[in-house]
Amino acid sequence: MAVKMVNLTIDNHSVSVPAGTLLVDAAKKVGIDIPVFCYHPKLEPVGMCRLCMVEIGRPVVDRATNQPVLEADGSPKLAFGPKLETACTTPVTDGMVVMTDNDKAAAEHKDMLEFLLTSHPLDCPVCDKGGECPLQDLTMRFGPGKSRFLFDEKKRLAKQMPLGELIILDRERCIQCARCVRFQDEIVDDPVIGFSERGRSLEIITYSEPGFDSIFSGNTTDICPVGALTTIDFRFKARPWELNAAASICTHCPVGCNLTINVRREARSGGRDVVKRIMPRQNEKVNEIWICDKGRFAHHFTESDQRLTEPMMRKGHEFVPVSWEEALQAAASQLKKAGDRTLALAGGRLANEDLFNLRQLALGLGGEAGLYSIMGGGELLTQVGVGQGTNLGDLGPGSAILVIASDLHQEAPLWWLRVKQAAERGATLIVANARPTRLDKFAKSVIRYNYGEEVEAVASLVPEYKSEVSEAVRDGIQGILGAENVVVFFGSDGLSLQGTTALATACANLLVKTNHFGRTNNGLIGVWPNANTQGAFEIGYRSMPDLAGRLAEAQAVYIAGADPAGDDPALAEALRKTGFIIVQELFMTQTARMADLILPVQAFTEREGSFVSGERRVQRYYPAVKGLPDLRPDYQIVAQIGELLNIPLEGRVASLVFLRLAEALPDFNGLTYQHLAEVEEQWPIYGREDLYYGGTGYHNHQGMGVQLKPAAQRVEPLYLPDAPEHPALTVPEGSLLVVPITRLYDRGTTMLPTSLLHERMEKPVIYIHPNLATAAGMQDGQSFQLVLNGISTLVQVIFDENAPVNAALLPRSVGVPIQGPALAQKEIVSA
Amino acid sequence: MLRGILEGMAQTFRSLLEKPVTIQYPEVKRPVRARYKGRHILKRYENGLEKCIGCALCAAACPSDAIFVEAAENTDEKRYSPGERYASTYEINMLRCIFCGFCEDACPTEAIILGDNYELSFTGRAASIYTKDMLLESVASEDQLTPQSTPPGAFTRSVPEMKDTTE
Numbered sequence: 001m002a003v004k005m006v007n008l009t010i011d012n013h014s015v016s017v018p019a020g021t022l023l024v025d026a027a028k029k030v031g032i033d034i035p036v037f038c039y040h041p042k043l044e045p046v047g048m049c050r051l052c053m054v055e056i057g058r059p060v061v062d063r064a065t066n067q068p069v070l071e072a073d074g075s076p077k078l079a080f081g082p083k084l085e086t087a088c089t090t091p092v093t094d095g096m097v098v099m100t101d102n103d104k105a106a107a108e109h110k111d112m113l114e115f116l117l118t119s120h121p122l123d124c125p126v127c128d129k130g131g132e133c134p135l136q137d138l139t140m141r142f143g144p145g146k147s148r149f150l151f152d153e154k155k156r157l158a159k160q161m162p163l164g165e166l167i168i169l170d171r172e173r174c175i176q177c178a179r180c181v182r183f184q185d186e187i188v189d190d191p192v193i194g195f196s197e198r199g200r201s202l203e204i205i206t207y208s209e210p211g212f213d214s215i216f217s218g219n220t221t222d223i224c225p226v227g228a229l230t231t232i233d234f235r236f237k238a239r240p241w242e243l244n245a246a247a248s249i250c251t252h253c254p255v256g257c258n259l260t261i262n263v264r265r266e267a268r269s270g271g272r273d274v275v276k277r278i279m280p281r282q283n284e285k286v287n288e289i290w291i292c293d294k295g296r297f298a299h300h301f302t303e304s305d306q307r308l309t310e311p312m313m314r315k316g317h318e319f320v321p322v323s324w325e326e327a328l329q330a331a332a333s334q335l336k337k338a339g340d341r342t343l344a345l346a347g348g349r350l351a352n353e354d355l356f357n358l359r360q361l362a363l364g365l366g367g368e369a370g371l372y373s374i375m376g377g378g379e380l381l382t383q384v385g386v387g388q389g390t391n392l393g394d395l396g397p398g399s400a401i402l403v404i405a406s407d408l409h410q411e412a413p414l415w416w417l418r419v420k421q422a423a424e425r426g427a428t429l430i431v432a433n434a435r436p437t438r439l440d441k442f443a444k445s446v447i448r449y450n451y452g453e454e455v456e457a458v459a460s461l462v463p464e465y466k467s468e469v470s471e472a473v474r475d476g477i478q479g480i481l482g483a484e485n486v487v488v489f490f491g492s493d494g495l496s497l498q499g500t501t502a503l504a505t506a507c508a509n510l511l512v513k514t515n516h517f518g519r520t521n522n523g524l525i526g527v528w529p530n531a532n533t534q535g536a537f538e539i540g541y542r543s544m545p546d547l548a549g550r551l552a553e554a555q556a557v558y559i560a561g562a563d564p565a566g567d568d569p570a571l572a573e574a575l576r577k578t579g580f581i582i583v584q585e586l587f588m589t590q591t592a593r594m595a596d597l598i599l600p601v602q603a604f605t606e607r608e609g610s611f612v613s614g615e616r617r618v619q620r621y622y623p624a625v626k627g628l629p630d631l632r633p634d635y636q637i638v639a640q641i642g643e644l645l646n647i648p649l650e651g652r653v654a655s656l657v658f659l660r661l662a663e664a665l666p667d668f669n670g671l672t673y674q675h676l677a678e679v680e681e682q683w684p685i686y687g688r689e690d691l692y693y694g695g696t697g698y699h700n701h702q703g704m705g706v707q708l709k710p711a712a713q714r715v716e717p718l719y720l721p722d723a724p725e726h727p728a729l730t731v732p733e734g735s736l737l738v739v740p741i742t743r744l745y746d747r748g749t750t751m752l753p754t755s756l757l758h759e760r761m762e763k764p765v766i767y768i769h770p771n772l773a774t775a776a777g778m779q780d781g782q783s784f785q786l787v788l789n790g791i792s793t794l795v796q797v798i799f800d801e802n803a804p805v806n807a808a809l810l811p812r813s814v815g816v817p818i819q820g821p822a823l824a825q826k827e828i829v830s831a
Numbered sequence: 832m833l834r835g836i837l838e839g840m841a842q843t844f845r846s847l848l849e850k851p852v853t854i855q856y857p858e859v860k861r862p863v864r865a866r867y868k869g870r871h872i873l874k875r876y877e878n879g880l881e882k883c884i885g886c887a888l889c890a891a892a893c894p895s896d897a898i899f900v901e902a903a904e905n906t907d908e909k910r911y912s913p914g915e916r917y918a919s920t921y922e923i924n925m926l927r928c929i930f931c932g933f934c935e936d937a938c939p940t941e942a943i944i945l946g947d948n949y950e951l952s953f954t955g956r957a958a959s960i961y962t963k964d965m966l967l968e969s970v971a972s973e974d975q976l977t978p979q980s981t982p983p984g985a986f987t988r989s990v991p992e993m994k995d996t997t998e
Contacts, residue, residue: 125886126916126940126989151992159915159987236902236916239887267901267920 008096015092015632023087023098025050025684034100035109035138036179037116037225039088041684041694042289043186046089049116049177051138053084053108059095063183064624068095083106102312106142113143119155119200119227129227131240134693135175155200163193164212165759166293167221167229170802171203177180180204180220187290188417189441190214203795204228210759215413215744218296222280222289231291233297233756234277238264240696243276246624247702248263249611251349251604252750254309254528255414256286256613256705257295260698261605261624273625275299275605280697282686284703285391286597286617289686289697293414294744297756301603302625304753307585308600309628317600323631328637330597331558331796332644335365342367345551346541347562348530349750351609352618353657354634354662355532355539357649358560361638363648370550371541372562374529374740374812374819374825375492378537383711383718384508385534385616386487390707392418392615397481400483401612402476402510402527404431405454405503406491406527409438410744412614415489415527417540427480432457434494434739435809436802451494451739451821452729458506459723462513486516491527494739494807498818502726508732509723517732518712525614529742535612538667538708548574555579559591560601562635562696563749566590568817584634587749599637607633608654610676612708618668619705620676667708677703681784735823737807738766738788746813764793764816767800767809776826786810788822843850857950868930868945871923872967881911881967882942884989885918889934889943897927898934907985909978914989921963925951939990 004019010027017026022045037049057078060069069077078097084105087098100141115277117139122131154172161169178195181204192208202461206212221229250257258281266274278299280291289607309807311327314321322330324548335342344362346355348370362369392415395401401419408416416439423429423442431439432447432454440446449457460473463481482485488507492500507524508517516522528534544550547564551557551574559581565572566589574582581594592598606627610620610663632640639651650657655673662668679700685692686701712718723808731737745751745761752761766786768778778784780799785792793816803809854861863869874882885902903919911917934943953959968975 123989126884126890126914130886148908158984236885236904238901242887266901267922413834417848 002805008092008094008098010098011100016153017092020688021092021106023054023056023592025089026092027087027098027100027683028431028692032100032730034087035142035691036088036693037134037138037175038179040179040183040223041686043179043182047086049112049175050086051109051112051116051756052087052341053112054087054105055099055102056081056085056090056094057097057099057279083203090813094255105530106689108440109142110144113139114147114149116175117147118149118153118174120415121154121170124175124329124744126236127170127173127227128230128234128236129240129696132693133227134225135809137691158805162232163206163212163229164217165756166232166297167217168232168235169204170228172231174204175226176202177225179223180229181226183220183223184214184216188214188216188219189420189438190216193220205425214291214296215292215409216417216811217627218697219280219290222697224691227491228714231277231296235773237276238262244273244624245698247281247700248604248621248655249531249619249623250291251531251611252294252298253412254526254534254614255287255412256531256611256615256617256619257291257414258283258619258700258704259291259295259691261299262277263625265790269303274303277468278678281572282680282682282700284393285704286578286613286615286619287414288352288393288418289695290414290417292744294413294757298751298754299605300755301586301750301753302605304587304610305755307603307628308585308588308592308598312598314596324632327597327599328640328644331582331599331641334556334582334597335361335558336645337639338365338367338554338579340366341553342558343550343554343556343560344369344558344560345372345544345547345564346370346536346560347372348528348533348536349561350532350537351604351611351654352535352661354535354560354638354656355541356661357635357642357651357657358558359540359639361642361645361647364642365645369541369810370544370558371533371536372547372564373533373543374496374497374538375498375526375533376533376545377490377508377541378526378528379502380508380696380720381524381534381710382538383617383720384517384524385708385710387518387520387524387713388707388709390487390523391521392422395422395427395485395487399485399487399521400428400430400479400488401430401487402430402507403439403489404458404507405433405493405500406489406493407433407437407493407741408489408491408527411491411527411742413744415525415614419489421466424664428483430461430479434478434807435804444479445472447472447476450729451737451804452726454495454499454503455506455723455726458503462510464513480514480516483516485519485521486511486514486609487521487523487525488511489525489527490586491742492529493741494809494821497522498545499726501545502544502724506723507720508720512718512720518715523712528614530610531613534614534616535610535618537705538612538616538665540665547571551575552577556582558582558584559595560584563589563591565594566749567813568669568819568828570789584637589749600631601637602627602631602633606631609633609635610654610658610673613705617710618671618676618708619703620673620703622666622702639729655725667711671706675706678706679704694770729821731806731823734826736772736826738786738810738818738824739807740768740812740818741809743814746811747815748813751813762811762814763796764814765796765798766796767803769801769803769805770799771805772803772808773797773799786816786824788816788818788824791817793817835993842884845934849940860902863947863949863978867947867949868932869912870925870946870948870951870961871934871966872946872968873921873963874942874943874944875968875970876913879970879977879979880913881917882940883915883918883921884912884942885916885921886939887986888937890940892933892937894931894933895927897921897924897929898902900922908980908983910976910986913986913991916989918963921966925953925961925968926959926960941993
């Protein structure tokens with residue numbers, strides 16, 4: 001469908017843009033900055049701030065002949081309106097002549113700025129926005145040098161007003177553009193802030209408990225065009241012009257949001273560079289210009305004083321610091337002794353380079369390498385993952401999205417946002433889950449099943465499935481049948497490792513049967529627990545269903561970026577039987593405490609590396625800070641051990657390891673770090689040195705990553721297993737089914753050091769439906785000893801109307817070990 | 832020729848009896864001019880609160896990157912300066928400073944001035960870095976030292992209202 005182009009003239013520049021484009025955007029495309037405050041390219045225009053006034057002339061059309069009236073010299077006759085018009089709400093029309101900086105428009109801009117400044121406090125020296133503030137920039141460019149309003153009549157209000165633990169409001173500075181309010185309403189559907197009162201008394205208030213209860217709240221500080229909303233994390237940390245920037249990738253979830261890490265040296269840290277704030281970096285294919293609050297604020301682990309700083313070896317019951325030479329020698333000799341009874345166990349936190357080297361080391365010894373993950377099935381994505389060129393932002397009418405067993409809002413917030421927006425654009429959204437989630441509201445059909453029936457729920461969506469189906473399922477089938485593109489997200493809500501593997505297989509089979517694979521905007525996406533779980537699968541790691549047995553049998557275990565002992569007491573028990581344990585970690589985890597040798601590593605801010613996102617986009621991150629002395633990146637440590645064992649591994653720099661990796665793996669064929677650093681033109685134009693204001697996030701010039709082609713797109717034969725038998729859950733009388741769910745603010749190793757988020761972090765609780773709770777004799781808020789798999793932990797009961805009536809929900813990573821659906825005694829013992 | 836020698840000697844003897852232009856530094860010091868630009872001083876208000884609010888505009892204006900500022904937040908219990916923000920670290924590297932006075936011009940609270948002191952000598956590079964304690968004006972009495980405990984709501988504004996001197 002060809003888009004109708006409209007030709008117009010802006011400040012003597014001829015412009016041709018698609019019909020429906022707003023004037024302000026059309027001007028931007030030819031490099032003309034019309035000043036704006038309330039207008040934001042990602043939000044619906046409202047025309048509130050009245051700053052973008054321009055003079056518009058439209059060709060006069062003779063009503064009788066429907067022909068343009070011409071002047072004597074043959075040019076079309078123009079009719080100028082008596083008043084100026086807002087460029088942010090006016091769509092372009094053919095033949096329009098726009099003047100953005102003639103005397104009339106310039107006077108308007110000047111007067112509007114003078115007016116907006118009547119009550120602005122001018123405390124720029126102490127304002128965190130000062131230096132990257134559009135009000136400052138636009139006043140310098142368009143505004144008056146002096147105000148005619150009386151200084152004494154400025155509005156005076158108390159300065160700080162925290163809207164929650166994360167965001168602080170300064171009411172004096174607010175210019176009432178409503179960008180924040182509209183962002184919360186339109187973009188993230190969390191209408192927790194709003195305007196109160198009117199006129200000069202108007203102020204932003206929060207009406208949620210706790211205040212500003214939204215996981216996207218930090219973005220409002222980016223788009224606020226003044227210093228009214230600022231984050232507590234960055235409060236007075238540095239002036240924006242003092243910061244250095246390094247491109248990075250978020251390590252908290254599989255979305256792989258592009259970040260910019262702002263650093264500055266700090267006297268308190270002995271003059272070292274420290275991370276001052278995390279900002280979004282534009283990637284319209286991944287995170288657009290947004291990031292969630294976990295990505296923005298949970299970076300403090302990288303500078304925690306709990307970090308491991310030197311290699312340590314067990315001597316009796318104690319750890320003694322040893323030199324790197326001694327540590328590497330010890331590791332090498334023990335691995336040599338173990339030979340083919342070596343097990344390398346890696347977590348999805350590691351970069352591709354680390355995973356590759358570790359696997360090569362284990363295979364070189366004749367041993368094996370496994371992935372430590374709560375989810376399986378990633379090997380299927382190498383075949384039927386989403387095709388190259390997939391962009392959730394392109395999905396709309398004619399596309400269907402199935403989200404099964406995942407609470408995307410909590411597991412991968414940016415995917416939730418993008419899926420929600422796709423549904424709003426017209427994509428058919430099918431949500432299948434055992435409990436209501438935040439995505440249901442936007443779904444065409446919501447399929448409810450009982451925990452344990454996930455595989456069946458997917459199977460019922462296959463068109464040829466025979467048995468009687470509910471209306472929701474019929475809608476779902478219709479949605480998939482009628483769609484040109486289908487993307488399926490599968491998660492781990494209420495599932496074990498085996499459960500997710502079975503679910504992944506079922507989803508892959510659904511896509512193959514309906515022929516929605518191997519193409520752009522079609523395929524499977526795993527909502528993984530870690531940033532690089534997908535990368536581990538790509539490199540050849542597989543999840544280990546019988547991990548405890550393998551650990552117990554192994555002569556030497558090399559664990560990197562994983563804490564099995566901390567997650568599961570059964571695995572801790574198994575590790576006690578292991579011969580020699582090497583742990584490569586950032587922190588003294590439970591597993592590290594059991595180790596014979598501890599090797600400290602660099603955090604992601606201190607090194608280079610690359611991740612593969614759930615959409616199979618390979619993205620690289622860059623070193624931001626120098627970090628602690630004498631720490632090494634994972635891949636280097638492994639390579640140095642390899643050298644002692646005569647296993648040739650690359651360990652000099654990450655880019656060289658990546659070259660080796662790309663040679664070895666067909667999916668990565670020909671990729672280099674240079675490819676990952678390539679960028680393309682993006683719209684909206686964002687975060688550059690201009691007056692047009694999209695936000696304080698960063699323009700992307702360091703790389704948008706490369707999406708891998710799945711095997712199906714390379715037209716290779718598929719090897720898909722049949723969906724494995726997944727036994728249904730039976731809950732005996734007198735038992736309570738407890739299932740694990742994933743929450744955004746958990747108490748994981750990389751979350752706890754961020755004290756700012758402590759109040760919002762999950763506590764050891766179970767969410768339970770009042771009916772189920774009363775049957776078990778529980779009261780809301782009551783604490784009791786929950787016995788799961790023979791382990792007793794103190795948990796608190798929280799009544800939740802949204803919880804299913806046949807199972808209680810237990811968040812992962814809050815200190816209560818749970819690996820999958822488990823049974824507890826219904827009769828509870830009160831604490 | 833003899834006449835020339837005598838004239839010269841006469842000048843010499845005249846000068847011998849004049850008041851000498853040299854002074855016995857360091858026992859005796861010559862007063863500096865009104866606009867002399869010597870070592871920086873961080874000023875205080877009359878009640879002892881620091882004028883500096885840690886905005887780092889001096890550091891931004893500094894052409895030789897000699898100033899390093901870090902800010903932190905005031906509370907009414909521990910108040911260093913009026914308003915929300917104060918300088919928790921303030922350092923000037925006197926080896927880098929070129930005494931141009933741009934910092935003075937940039938300061939929105941007239942907190943930093945270049946004073947009379949020109950006695951800047953150090954035995955090491957580290958000693959050339961003057962910290963906030965060294966730069967801050969001394970106080971008349973102990974109770975004017977910062978941080979101070981102040982009544983709530985009394986010092987909410989960082990930048991004082993100042994007269995426009997051009998009018």
